[in-house]
Amino acid sequence: MISDITIGQYYKAESFIHKLDARAKIILTVLFIALIFLCKNFISLALTLVMVILSVLLSSVPVKMYIKSLKPIIPIVLFTAVLNMFYTGGENVVFSFKGITLTSEGIFTAIFLAARIVLLIIASSILTYTTVPTMLTDAIEKLLSPLKLFKVPVQSWAMMMTLALRFIPTLIEEIEKITNAQKSRGADFESGRLLQRIKAVIPIIIPLFVSSFRRASDLAYAMSCRCYTGADTRTRMKQMKMRIRDFVCIIIFITSIAGVILLNNLFGAVI
Amino acid sequence: MSNFVLETINLSHIYSKGTTSQVDAIRDICLKIEKGELVGVIGHTGSGKSTLIQHFNGLLKGTSGTVLLDGSDIWADKSKLRNVRFRVGICFQYPEYQLFEETVYKDVAFGPKNMKLSDSEVDLRVREAISFVGLDESYLEKSPFDLSGGEKRRVAIAGVMAMKPDVLILDEPCAGLDPKGRETVLNLIKDYRETTESTVIIVSHSMEDISKLATKVLVMNNSRLAYYGTVDEVFSHAEELKEMGLNIPQITGLFLRLKEKGFDVRTDIYTLEKAKDEILKLLKGGCL
Ligand SMILES: Nc1ncnc2c1ncn2[C@@H]1O[C@H](COP(=O)(O)OP(=O)(O)O)[C@@H](O)[C@H]1O
Ligand SMILES: [Mg+2]
16 A cells, blocks of 8 residues: 555654654764764674664664564665675685685675665664654754855745645545546556556546645645745744753764774774 | 345455554445445444445455445456446545546546447447536536536546446535535436436435435444435434434424424424424324
C-alpha cells in the first residue's frame, strides 16, 4: 500500500529525545552522520554503534518502527556490499577461485559500507520519528536564518516546506481515492507494456493536478484571510528554547567524534 | 441460480492491521441482496458504509469472510476481478474529482472503452448514459472542467452508468449539492433503475431521501450491520435508529413524539399518506 511510506512519520511519545529542541536534534543528526563516516576501524565503529543503540533506546520508539524504515533499503545495501566485496582490490587475498578473488580489504569495505548506510538511516529515522514535521521546518528555518544576511528568503522557504510536508498525507489519500475510482471504471494499472502503463496513470495524474491547484488556491485565500502577507513578520506561538540538556547532548556528541578520531589513530584504520 | 446478486458471509475488514492505528472498519457482515432492489445504506459517519461497498467490487479484500457475486466468490479467480468491476459499478463520493478527459464524451467513454466494446457500442452507451443523467448531447463536446458542480457530478455518474453494471453503487451521490441538485440526482437514479431493472445501492446520510426511494434499507452502526430489511421493517425501529444518531424522517419523528406523549400511534410511518391515515384513525378513536 502506498500509505505505508514512512517519510517524516512522527511517532508520538514522551521520551527524552522527543523533548530535545528540534534545532539541537538537527545538529545532533549532522554530528551523528559525521561520526558514522569518521569510523575507520572496528573499535570506533563499536563506539558509534553504542551511541546509535543508546539513542534508539532513549527515543521510546519501538525497534519495530526502525526495522520498518530499514526494510526497503536492505536489498540495495546487500547488493552494493557484495559488489564492493569483490571489486575492492588489495593485497591480503583470503580466497581465490577461477579469477574471483576476495581480499580482506574487500570484506572490510563491504562491512563498513553496509554498517554506515544502516546507521545513517537509523540516525535520520530517530530525528523524524521524534520530531513533528512542522517543528523540523521551524528549526531548519532558525538554523539557516544567518543566510538572511545574503537576502535568501529563508522564512518563505520554510513556509513552503511546512506546507509541502503538511500535504503529503493528503495527497497520498487523494491518490488512493482517485485510483479506486478509476479502477472501478475498469482502469488497468497492472498489465501492459511500459508505454501502456505510463498512459494508464494519466487518469490519476490529471485529477490529482486539478485538485492540487484547487487546494492551493483555497489555501492561498484562507491564508490571506488571516492576513498572511509574507513570512518575515510572523512570530511563533511556541518559542523554541535550547536548554542545558540540549547543550549537554551536543557536547557528548562532539566528545564522541573526538573519541572516534582518537581510536582511529590509536588502533590504525582498516579501510 | 440464486436470487441474490450480492452476498457477504462474515465479512470483516481491519485497516492497518497490527499497528497502533488499527481500525475495525466492518465486522462480521452477513447480508444477501436480491436482484432488482434499490438498497439504501445509512449509518453515522465512520460506521463503515464506504468500506463495506468497496468490498462489493473487490477494491478491498476482506480481512476475513467472503463476497459472492451471483453465487461465486469474487476473489476465487484474481484475473476475473476486472470483470467483477464491470458488473458492479461504484461511483464514489464527490465523483466529479475523478474527471480527467478533454471532453465529456471521452470521459464517459472511459469505462466502456476499458470493457473493450466496439466503437459503435461505446458511442451508443455514452449517448444513453448522458441522457440517463438528464444532459443533452450538446454537452458531449464540452470540457468537463467547464461545467457547473451539479453537471460535473452528473457526468461522473454517467461515466459509471455507461458500463451498464448489474449492480450500481453510489456513495453519497448527493453530498454537497443544493436541494434542487439533490432531487435531480435522486430522480435520475430512480429512472435509471426503472429503465434498466438493475440493482442499485445508494449510500446516504439522509433518511428522508432513502425513505422516498429505497425498497430495502441497510443500517450500519459502529462497524456492524444493525438492520437490513424493507423500509417499513427498519423504520419500525425508529427509537433505536434515533439512538444510533440517525436523523429519522421528520414525519417519523413526529409520531415518535406523539407516542412519547402517550398517544397510541405506530412509529414506522414515513410517508405523508400513511401519516394522514394514522392521524385520522387517532381522531376517530376519540383520543383527542
Ligand atoms: N483507507 C483507510 N485507512 C484507515 N482507516 C480507514 C480508511 N478508510 C476508512 N477508515 C476508517 O474506517 C472507519 C469506517 O470508515 P468508512 O467506511 O469511510 O465510514 P463511512 O463511509 O460510514 O463514513 C472509520 O473509522 C475510518 O476512519
Ligand atoms: Mg463514506
